[in-house]
Amino acid sequence: MVKSQLNLTYALKDGIITSISNVESGLKCGCVCPACDMPLVAKKGEKMMHHFAHHAGHNCEYGYESSLHLAAKDILSKAKKIVIPPVYVKFPDSYKKDELVCEERE
16 A cells, blocks of 8 residues: 555544544644654545544655554453464475464453
8 A cells, every 4th residue: 555545543632542433524633743753634525434534734754653662552441451463384285284383461
């Protein structure tokens, strides 16, 4: 996917992680980019997925990545746990069976 097509769904509002679903549309949202601290516009129309965009076309190279980082932190802080799947060593083109290295754990 091309970077310009990736949408920010998390931002900072008053220094707190917030989702696009929790703010008003437009500049009224009072949100800023987690990477460059520039104002964001909450775009909540009918045709596209709701997302934040930089105001006045400002282009931020790290906004999307920072938004994902905030989303992960938000999810983990609410879940209070993470499940790590089992880890296997695979032997492609071999008669050997997959070998379990680590069991699933929380």
